[in-house]
Amino acid sequence: MKSLLKKELSFYLNNPLGYIVIILFAVFANFMFVKDIFVVGSASMRPFFDILPWLLMIFIPALTMRMISEEKRTNTMEVLLSLPVSETQIVVSKFIAVWILTLIGFVLTLGLPISMYVLTGQVGGRIYLPEVFVGYLGELLLAASFIAISLFYSSLTKNQILAFLASVITIFFLIIFSTDFVAGVLPPVLQSVLNYLSPIVQLSNFVKGVIDIRSIFYFLSFTALFLFLTVVDLERRN
C-alpha cells in the first residue's frame, strides 16, 4: 500500500494542480478569517472553524474528483486491478493521500492561531490552545468524511466534473441540514433526524473544544461507510 500511497501523493506533489488547490485553500481560509477578525471583537478561532466546512466543500471534491474517475476513463484502473493489490488497498491509499494533502492545507493555516496566541498574550487574555487543537481535530475528521463521499462519487463516474458536482451538492445538503432555514421548512421529526446526520452539528462540540466520543464515532462510521461503498463499486465485476 506504501507504493500506492507514494504514487497518489507524487501525482499531486509533482503537478501544479496539487499546489494550486492547497495554496488557494490556505489563502481563502486565512483571508476569510482575517477579514472579520476585528469585527468579531473576540479572540477565538471559532469563526475560522465555522468557515472551514464551506471551504472544504469545494476544495476536497476538487482534489478527489479525478482519483478514481480518471483511472476508469484512461483504463489504468484495469492495470491496477490486474496487479496483486486489493480494492481496499487502492481506495484506502487514495483516501490517505487526499487526507494528507488536506492536512498540509491545515498546516498552512496554523499562522492564525499562533499569531492570535502571541497577540492576545500581549493584552493578557491568551486564547486557549487545547480548544484550538480540538477544533483542528474535528475539522480533520470532517475532512475525512468529505473525502470518503467524494471518492465514492469519483468511483461512480468516468466524468471528473460530474463527480465534483455530485460531491459538492451532497456535502452542501449535509451542511445545510443543520441550518435554521431547513429547520423552518421541515417537520420537527425529520428535522431532528437530519440535524443528527449533519456533520456540522457533530463538529460543533469540537469547535467548542469538547472531544465528543459520539461525534468521533459518527465521523469514523460515516467515513468507513463511504469508503466501503467505494470498495464495493470497484469490486463489481460486471
Added chain:
Amino acid sequence: MITVKNVTKQFGKTQAVNDVSFTAQKGEIIGFLGPNGAGKTTTMRLILGLIRPTQGEVLVNRLDPLAHRMETLQHIGYLPENNPLYGEMKVREYLSFVAEIKGVSNEEDVSTVIGQVDISEKAQAKIEELSRGYRQRVGLAAALLGNPHILILDEPTSGLDPIEQEKIKNLIKKTAKNKIIIFSTHILSEVEDIATRLVIVSRGTVVYDGDKPKRKGGVEKLFKKLVV
C-alpha cells in the same frame, strides 16, 4: 494451468462470449485469433478475474481468479489492449511502482526487464513523451516483472511498425520457456511465427482449438475458412 470451461459472458443483451472452453498448459504459446468483437479481450479479462462470467468456470492454477484474486494475479503478467499507462510517471518510476506491488522490490529486477525490452535509454523519460513503440515495450516490461508463469498479452504488437513488431515477437519467443503465453493479434503471420497452438474465436464461440498448421500461410487459410 488455465482452464476455461463453458464460459458465457453477457453484457446486458449482448453476448460477448458464448460457451467458450479451452485449456492452456505450461510451455504453450497460444495465438488467440478472431475478428473485432469476437470475444478475445473479454475472455482474457475473464481469465484475469477482471469480470465475472455469467455462466461457466475459469480456473488459474486450479483457483478461481475472482475468489483468489491475489494468489492468481501473483502469477500473471498482463498487457491490456491499448496499453494504458500513467503518463505522468517516468519509465523506471512506473516499473519500480509495479515491481513493489508485485513484491519484486529488487531494483536489479527492474533493470533486468528494462534491458530485456531494450528501453534503457528511455528509463528516465516521462511515459507520456514516449512513442507508441516504446510505450508498448514499457507495458510489456511491466507484465514481465516478477517473472510470472502466465503472460496474457492483448494485441501486443498493435499499431507498431514492422521493426518494433519483430522486436516484440522475438521478446515473446525468448521469454516463453516454461510459461503459458496467451496473446491476441490480428496479424496472422505473427501467429505463424510465435504460437505453438491456435484458438480461433468468432462471434463469442471457439471455432478452432488445436495445433498450428505446419504449412506457410496455413494459419491465414484456416482463419479465412472458419471466420471470413
